[in-house]
Amino acid sequence: MIEVKRDNDPRLEDPWYQTKLDLAGQIYARLRLLFLIVRSDEIPNDVNARLKLIADRRHTEVTLQDFDILRTIFLGRQMRLTYAEVVAALGGGPVGASKVAAFQVRRDLSIDLSDELGEDSLVNFLGW
Structure with a gap:
């Protein structure tokens, strides 16, 4: 799973949103699936x-x-x-x-x- 984020996405500064992404990463890890967050300008x-x-x-x-x-x-x-x-x-x-x-x-x-x-x-x- 790849979550693509724009570098100017205001949610990236939101602690609640960061918690959501962290929890998603933990769930994918338990399912033995890769979870990456990538900035769109890195693609x-x-x-x-x-x-x-x-x-x-x-x-x-x-x-x-x-x-x-x-x-x-x-x-x-x-x-x-x-x-x-x-x-x-x-x-x-x-x-x-x-x-x-x-x-x-x-x-x-x-x-x-x-x-x-x-x-x-x-x-x-x-x-x-």
């Missing part, structure tokens, strides 16, 4: 562009039916499919891509963004 431009593509679609509406589609397509597939497969299952085109991004932001999916996002990018289902 390389190419990576930032990939993250922005996902974040800009975060408000896309997804339904319980969409979630059921995810569970169905990932069932028995070792929890990993390609980006193209998941987009197609969720309606294809811009609608499917937006739903994939929304599920990424909601932490139901995890897209490998270590390289440019493409049809063969790997997608993991986290929503069990």
